[in-house]
Amino acid sequence: MMNIRLLYSSIALLTLFSCSDFEEINMNPNEPTEVGADVLFTSALRNSVQTTSNEAFLLSNNIAQLTGKALRAEVDSYNWNAFPTLWEGLYNSLTDVESALSIATKSQNNQMRGALLVLRSWIYSELTNAYGDIPFSEAISGADQEADFTPVYDSQEAIYAALLADLSTAADLLSQAGSLPGDILYGSDASKWIKLANSLRLRLLMYQSSKTDVSAAFASIAQSAPIFSSNEDQAALSFLSSFPNQFPTIPIKQGDFDAVALSASSLEVMNQYKDPRLSRFARPDNEDFDTPSFSGIQNGFGGQSGSRLGLAYFDYPGQITAQEKGLSYAEGLIMTYAEVEFLLAEAAAKGWISADTETHYKNGIAASHSYYQVNYAPFGYSDFEDFYANSGVAFDETVDIWEQKWLALYFTALEPYFEVRRWYIEAGGFDGLRFLSAPSGTNFNNQQLPMRFLYPGQEQSLNSVNYNQAKAQYDGINGKMWIISQ
Numbered sequence: 483m484m485n486i487r488l489l490y491s492s493i494a495l496l497t498l499f500s501c502s503d504f505e506e507i508n509m510n511p512n513e514p515t516e517v518g519a520d521v522l523f524t525s526a527l528r529n530s531v532q533t534t535s536n537e538a539f540l541l542s543n544n545i546a547q548l549t550g551k552a553l554r555a556e557v558d559s560y561n562w563n564a565f566p567t568l569w570e571g572l573y574n575s576l577t578d579v580e581s582a583l584s585i586a587t588k589s590q591n592n593q594m595r596g597a598l599l600v601l602r603s604w605i606y607s608e609l610t611n612a613y614g615d616i617p618f619s620e621a622i623s624g625a626d627q628e629a630d631f632t633p634v635y636d637s638q639e640a641i642y643a644a645l646l647a648d649l650s651t652a653a654d655l656l657s658q659a660g661s662l663p664g665d666i667l668y669g670s671d672a673s674k675w676i677k678l679a680n681s682l683r684l685r686l687l688m689y690q691s692s693k694t695d696v697s698a699a700f701a702s703i704a705q706s707a708p709i710f711s712s713n714e715d716q717a718a719l720s721f722l723s724s725f726p727n728q729f730p731t732i733p734i735k736q737g738d739f740d741a742v743a744l745s746a747s748s749l750e751v752m753n754q755y756k757d758p759r760l761s762r763f764a765r766p767d768n769e770d771f772d773t774p775s776f777s778g779i780q781n782g783f784g785g786q787s788g789s790r791l792g793l794a795y796f797d798y799p800g801q802i803t804a805q806e807k808g809l810s811y812a813e814g815l816i817m818t819y820a821e822v823e824f825l826l827a828e829a830a831a832k833g834w835i836s837a838d839t840e841t842h843y844k845n846g847i848a849a850s851h852s853y854y855q856v857n858y859a860p861f862g863y864s865d866f867e868d869f870y871a872n873s874g875v876a877f878d879e880t881v882d883i884w885e886q887k888w889l890a891l892y893f894t895a896l897e898p899y900f901e902v903r904r905w906y907i908e909a910g911g912f913d914g915l916r917f918l919s920a921p922s923g924t925n926f927n928n929q930q931l932p933m934r935f936l937y938p939g940q941e942q943s944l945n946s947v948n949y950n951q952a953k954a955q956y957d958g959i960n961g962k963m964w965i966i967s968q
Contacts, residue, residue, distance in 0.1 A: 519594055520664030522582035526575045526598075527666055528727065530605050531719045531814035533571030534895035536730040538815075539742060539795075541565060545932075546888065546898035547747040547781050547918055548763075549791065554741060555784030560927035562959050566938035568612060568896075572605050573621070579605070580622040586660075593660030593672050599652035600679045603645045604816060607686060610641045611900050612935045614963030615952045617945075618644070632945045635952035638964040642690055646683055653679040653707070667719050667816075673708070677715050680707040681817055684825045689904065690965045697834040704835050710822040713853050717816035729812040731795045739796045743788030746778030751885065751917050755873040758856035758863070762809075763892055764789035769801060772860055782921025795893075809855055815894040820849040824887035831880050840877040843886065844870060850890040881909075885917045906931045907966050932959035933966060 543549040544558045551558050579602045586594035609616050618641050620633035653676045662670035668678075680703050687696040687703075703709065710716055721729045731739055744764040752760040753776075766774035767789055779788030790796070793804040794812040804811050823846035830839040848866050863869040870876060875886065884905045891898045905915055912919050912931070920929040936959060941949040955961065962968070 517581070518663075519582040519585040519589070519591070522578040522585070523594070523598065523601075523662075523664035524666050526578035526582065526601060527664075527719065529578070530572060530575035530601070531816065532730055533568065533575065534608060534816075535812075535814040535893065536571075537565070537568050538893045538895055538898070539731050541568070542896045542899040543893060544742065544745075544781070546891070546902045547745045547921075548888070548892055548898055549742050549748070550745040550779035550781045550786075550788060551784060552741055552743050552779055552786055552788065553784060555782060555923065558781040558921055559784070559924045560782075560921070560930075560932055560959070561924075562926075562932055562936065564936040564938045566940065568935070569609070569938045572609055573617075576602065576605055576622045591660040592655040592658040593662055593675075595660070596652040596655030596658075596672070596679075597662055597665065597675045599648050599655065600675055600682070603648050603652070603679075604682060606641065607645055607682070608896050610638050610963075611689065611965070612896055613937060614638050614934055614956060614961070616641070617948070632948060635948050639693075642686060642965070646686055649679045649683050649686075667717060674715060677708045677710050678717050678817065681709045681715075681822050683707075684709065684822065684829075685817065688825055688828065689900065691832075692904075692907065693965055693967070697829075697832070700829055701835045704826060704829065704837075710817075710819040713819045713849055716818045716820075716853075718818065719814035719816070721811070721814065723811075729795070729814065731791070731812070732797070734796075736796075736798070740790065743779045743786075743790060744776060745788065746780050747918060748889065749776055749778030749789075751889065755869075755875045756861040756863070757873070757875075757889070758858050758861045758869070759851065759854050759889065759892075761860065762792050762794065762854040762856060764792055765798075765801075771802075771807070771857070774860060780922050782923030782925055784923070812893065818849070818853065818890065818894060820846045820853065820890040821887065821894065821897070823849055824883055824890065827877075827883050828880065828887075831883065839883075843877045843883055846883075846890060847875065847886050850886075881914075881916060884915070888917060903931060903933065903966065927959065930960065933962050934959060 541557055544551050547558065556562065579598055583595060583598045583602070586598060606618060610618070615635040615637055617633035618636040656672045656676045656679070662672060662675070668674040683703050684700060687700045690696060721727055725733050748763065749760070751757070760776060761771055761774055764776055767777055768775045776789045777787070779786045793802065793807060793809055797803045823842045826835065826837060827839050827842035827846060829835045830837040830842060847870065851866055851869075858865055858869060863872070887901065888898065891901060902918065906912065909915050934956060937949060937953060
């Protein structure tokens, strides 16, 4: 009887409290109930750059033949299936961007809105340049909007117009009042974000230049808007020294890291000029940085060996590390100052801007050398001026710009592939690119460079109607998206 009375008494006491009373009692006053825009901003930056840095290692460097696959050579032999981690990783980051944008808009933090628009534009540019038409206008709902689980695929032409407009808007917002808490890229410096916004506009205009006349728009930005003017401006995310905030290649298994090696193509070009970046892109086979020797892997074969990638990308047990050599560890590259200089050089060569082509070309090479902390002495030079004057790298024709930009784009997200694809189209195939050729091993695409990535299979089951409409426009990996279609 006592137990029954206790039970009834407990029930009676429970009825005195409403559900809201229990929520109040159980609420931890020291724990936030909402995630701030700063936390979301940090998360979106870190995760998106981790995604693109990882895909640079696995995909773009290998497709562009800067590196090659020693194992599992499907990527550089063009035996492509879908690469879902790129799609999933970047769209996951966009959810944080959109939520942060909603918060920044409500709090009227214009600088935060501007930086988030720049980040969102860069992420979407990577996606559309990889796939073509993608979910964009209906892709990600903000925190105060109802989710759309079957978004339409917007045309790449419309996406490009929106991205260029958003980057222009972002630059204006960043010049207004506000703050940038959570900015792990530029340390809350709004002026750096403005330069990134305008520099990205130059990149996108160059990408679409085969479809539309971009000369006036390019010249306007190049001559009157703040853009990168030194390596201090470039968008390079520094990672931490401990997991999970390291550069993506640092914590992987040694066997997985060794699945990628220096390519024979990049080795040949750098050997031709005795380019000191060779000791930064790759680890000498003899572990001797004073008299280094290197080897390159032929793309498309698999089962070969070549020089391991450089000290910045992995610490081998018992071998010299980047820290011991006084070198920086790898950063996540969104866009570099060297790239901007090469964009200006090409624009000058095309007659879009009134500038000296060679000056910008030389600046681009110098910026890349400086960023990689090169040592000239083992390669027979006293300094950069000696290298430029005596290596044979001095400017002569437009293909020189492409070749040197190709090397400078090492590990810059998906850009090595995107730019090689653009040059391949403009040059009429591999024959017009003296520094590249069709993979000499097994080639599953009739010696042709693939034009796009395949949509991930999950889209077929989750968003079938829109997926099938978008897919129907393309001939698999050879389908030409708007920016490269004739």
